[in-house]
Amino acid sequence: MEDGAVFKQNINRRHTASEKWDQADKLFGGNDLLPLWVADMDFAVPKAVTQALTERVRHGVYGYTFRTETYLNAVRKWMSERHDWTVDTKWICHSPGVVTALNLIIDALTKPGDKLLIQPPVYPPFSKTAKNQQRDLVLNPLVYQNGRYHIDFDDLKNKLSDPAVKLMLLCSPHNPVGRVWEKQELLRIATLARENHVLVVADEIHSDLVLPGHRHLPFASIAPDDYWIVCMAPSKTFNLAGLQMSTIFIANPELREKYQKQLQRFSLAEPNTLGLTAAEAAFLHGSEWLDQCLVTIQRNAEYVSNYLKSECPSLVMTPLEGTYLAWIDCRRLGLSDSGLKRMLVEDAHLALNPGVTFGSEGSGFVRMNLACPLSTIRQAMNQLHKAVDQLHQRKAIRK
Numbered sequence: 001m002e003d004g005a006v007f008k009q010n011i012n013r014r015h016t017a018s019e020k021w022d023q024a025d026k027l028f029g030g031n032d033l034l035p036l037w038v039a040d041m042d043f044a045v046p047k048a049v050t051q052a053l054t055e056r057v058r059h060g061v062y063g064y065t066f067r068t069e070t071y072l073n074a075v076r077k078w079m080s081e082r083h084d085w086t087v088d089t090k091w092i093c094h095s096p097g098v099v100t101a102l103n104l105i106i107d108a109l110t111k112p113g114d115k116l117l118i119q120p121p122v123y124p125p126f127s128k129t130a131k132n133q134q135r136d137l138v139l140n141p142l143v144y145q146n147g148r149y150h151i152d153f154d155d156l157k158n159k160l161s162d163p164a165v166k167l168m169l170l171c172s173p174h175n176p177v178g179r180v181w182e183k184q185e186l187l188r189i190a191t192l193a194r195e196n197h198v199l200v201v202a203d204e205i206h207s208d209l210v211l212p213g214h215r216h217l218p219f220a221s222i223a224p225d226d227y228w229i230v231c232m233a234p235s236k237t238f239n240l241a242g243l244q245m246s247t248i249f250i251a252n253p254e255l256r257e258k259y260q261k262q263l264q265r266f267s268l269a270e271p272n273t274l275g276l277t278a279a280e281a282a283f284l285h286g287s288e289w290l291d292q293c294l295v296t297i298q299r300n301a302e303y304v305s306n307y308l309k310s311e312c313p314s315l316v317m318t319p320l321e322g323t324y325l326a327w328i329d330c331r332r333l334g335l336s337d338s339g340l341k342r343m344l345v346e347d348a349h350l351a352l353n354p355g356v357t358f359g360s361e362g363s364g365f366v367r368m369n370l371a372c373p374l375s376t377i378r379q380a381m382n383q384l385h386k387a388v389d390q391l392h393q394r395k396a397i398r399k
């Protein structure tokens with residue numbers, strides 16, 4: 001049995017080589033910043049994961065490892081139970097990380113000069129991987145209308161009809177805007193991609209982190225053919241990012257063979273021993289923990305949204321449907337992106353992701369990680385409130 005106390009506990013992560021906690025001051029140029037940036041959680045993992053790891057560590061021998069039938073069946077069971085998606089275990093390919101997989105996929109399945117379509121504001125490695133590999137980017141920016149993000153389908157239709165566009169990177173659910181795409185939206189993407197023979201690579205790493213009232217649909221479960229690749233991982237779901245295990249689903253045998261060759265080429269086909277143990281335990285026994293985690297994320301999201309409405313109305317959080325990342329519109333503060341970052345770091349002592357790092361479409365926004373105890377969220381909100389008050393006072397004096 002999991003107990004909810006794990007989501008209230010303040011675990012000191014400093015001096016654990018935590019990127020989030022130990023690198024924030026250096027990366028953001030601040031001092032004693034409260035870090036709510038990079039997407040990992042401050043929560044301890046499910047008990048079953050710790051138990052499985054402890055037993056494995058006690059064994060004391062950590063040689064080369066392969067993905068066992070038990071692991072592959074655990075993945076299949078999870079997809080069936082959580083997403084009502086039937087997968088064949090032979091579709092399940094390995095990658096240490098999803099970003100690694102995106103790099104391998106782009107390298108293996110497109111050529112320099114091919115165009116890749118992304119929907120900014122979006123997770124920065126989408127554009128970085130394309131640029132690293134000399135692929136041209138085509139943008140289908142999301143449209144922010146009436147407080148919710150939408151896909152501009154006319155623009156998407158137009159851009160996908162360019163024969164040089166070979167691949168679309170779909171972020172589903174979407175980081176950072178928090179949308180969980182609906183069936184009709186996914187169907188329209190699938191239809192347009194099929195008409196134009198564009199490979200859809202759906203990054204569904206946030207697929208398990210969906211709040212009540214919304215449902216994640218794996219792109220593969222609604223696509224009319226097998227011209228897709230779906231990237232998932234236990235890393236976001238169960239806070240296992242440091243253990244480097246991802247699950248890349250490829251049903252099309254030709255695409256799968258090309259991907260597997262690429263994995264072999266860079267000697268990436270074998271999993272991390274502890275990553276495998278943790279992922280298997282999480283998929284088999286992590287359901288209850290995840291349900292409690294989602295309750296915490298929803299409560300934290302409501303807290304932030306309500307707090308901003310009542311105490312800092314110049315900041316507006318967009319509705320969170322999925323992920324644990326709040327996307328906050330700060331444009332009414334009237335600051336430049338560098339001014340906003342300066343205020344957050346120097347006055348609020350917070351490390352939050354500047355929206356502009358997700359593309360120019362994110363200018364004036366910030367992303368805030370909600371996967372931490374409510375006490376941390378409260379502290380962050382108090383610090384933010386004080387900084388915003390100071391800003392308003394400074395502006396009033398200048399008038």
Ligand SMILES: Cc1ncc(COP(=O)(O)O)c(C=O)c1O
Nearest residue numbers: 039097098099100123175203205
């Ligand atoms: C959409 C998305 N894809 C991929 C990743 C990172 O995946 P990995 O650490 O497995 O490379 C993240 C992490 O925040 C993400 O939000």
